[in-house]
Amino acid sequence: MSRTGPVTPGAMTVNPIQLQKSLGGVDYPASKETLVEHAKSHGADKKTVDALSAMPKKSYGSPAEVTKEATKKG
Structure with missing residues (x-):
């Protein structure tokens, strides 16, 4: 089945x-x-930077928390 409509940046x-x-080498907790900035300076692709940029502005306590938020579907 085809999905229509806008897709959250970075989702899927x-x-x-x-x-x-x-994000290798980031000290947690870390702000959005x-x-x-760390991802950009370590050669992240546009999709990765867009997904990180679309996350809520808060402090993230672990890589798992970042992954969960950055891959969240709209």
Whole structure:
């Protein structure tokens, strides 16, 4: 079945493995801004940066929490 309508940025497109590779070395807890900047400076692709940028502005306590939020479907 085909889905129509807008898709949340990053939803269903961000690769969790690529996401965590881009965030390697981050000290947690980390703010959304820290995560986005770290990913950009470590060569993250556009989908990964967009998914991180679309997350709520708060502090994230672990890589698992970031992955859960960044891959959340609208």
